[in-house]
Amino acid sequence: MEGFAEQKVPGGKMVSVKLVYGPKIRSVQILGDFFLHPEETLPRIEKALVGTSPRAKKDEISGKIAKVLAMNNAELIGVTPDAIAETIRMAVKK
Amino acid sequence: MEIHDAYTNMGTDEAILEAVRDGKAEPTIRFYRWKPSAVSIGTFQSMEKEVNTARCRELGVNYIRRITGGGAVYHDLDGEVTYSVIAPESFFPHGIRESYAFICDWIIAGLKTLGIEATFAPINDILVQGRKISGNAQTRKQGVLLQHGTVLYSTDVKRMFSLLNVSAEKISDKMIKSVEERVTSVSKYSGASIEETYEALLKGFTKGKEYKQGSLSGDEEVRASELARTVYSTDSWNFSR
Numbered sequence: 001m002e003g004f005a006e007q008k009v010p011g012g013k014m015v016s017v018k019l020v021y022g023p024k025i026r027s028v029q030i031l032g033d034f035f036l037h038p039e040e041t042l043p044r045i046e047k048a049l050v051g052t053s054p055r056a057k058k059d060e061i062s063g064k065i066a067k068v069l070a071m072n073n074a075e076l077i078g079v080t081p082d083a084i085a086e087t088i089r090m091a092v093k094k
Numbered sequence: 095m096e097i098h099d100a101y102t103n104m105g106t107d108e109a110i111l112e113a114v115r116d117g118k119a120e121p122t123i124r125f126y127r128w129k130p131s132a133v134s135i136g137t138f139q140s141m142e143k144e145v146n147t148a149r150c151r152e153l154g155v156n157y158i159r160r161i162t163g164g165g166a167v168y169h170d171l172d173g174e175v176t177y178s179v180i181a182p183e184s185f186f187p188h189g190i191r192e193s194y195a196f197i198c199d200w201i202i203a204g205l206k207t208l209g210i211e212a213t214f215a216p217i218n219d220i221l222v223q224g225r226k227i228s229g230n231a232q233t234r235k236q237g238v239l240l241q242h243g244t245v246l247y248s249t250d251v252k253r254m255f256s257l258l259n260v261s262a263e264k265i266s267d268k269m270i271k272s273v274e275e276r277v278t279s280v281s282k283y284s285g286a287s288i289e290e291t292y293e294a295l296l297k298g299f300t301k302g303k304e305y306k307q308g309s310l311s312g313d314e315e316v317r318a319s320e321l322a323r324t325v326y327s328t329d330s331w332n333f334s335r
Contacts, residue, residue, distance in 0.1 A: 033165035
């Protein structure tokens, strides 16, 4: 199945998610006008989410995102791991 | 102030970044315009989602993905001035938010010389009387900071909307009015020409700094053309998301 969702983070930027999933996430693309330094971290986050249950709790998804950010010493600006996780869950619900 | 197509403009910014990284270029400030006019999108945005590429092609407007984050910008040839600042990271505050404020102060100083009182609005905007006059985007690569941004000189909101993928519903007069209420430009506050706006920004950016006006080195020009040809003008880059 495919899913799409987007939201404006309060006080922040737009984030949207394109999802291909079955029982597990097959691919995820995170889009938006946020900032992430270094930028190369985003494909790593997307890769780390593959294989996760799309119905996993928000904390589990945001935890995986936060782990990749920490491993890459990366800074996310205008959106949070929680907001991305929430958008992924919205994409599944639709 | 230089005028180039979108691919050369973005190729030039990256070529200078590489030259500064390799110690082959001094810290550089550029001012430039876009001919033909162009839409640039942030590095994490989707071209298909954000830009009406069919309409762009009809009107001869370029579309391009930047290496920096942030949102879609319409670079009208006669409607804005773009700048870039490329220098070692050590020249700037360590924090990204703080470094936006640091460079945006130069824009604010430039606008002030035109009699325009502007304020920095984190994360990356500059406002005049609560309306956006400048948007900015930054990346850091291998110890070099590149920030580029736009200073709106005059805005044609209807044209901008026709190039961006905003639903027909949102292009209602009400929506245009709402954007016009959120966006402003130099021409609304000053009789300065676009060249005079550039001169004012140059003053703001160089205030208190030793600088010399120059042009790209031969190597930078060659590399800029190569990046324009092999990266920035390609669908594989522009439609990579």
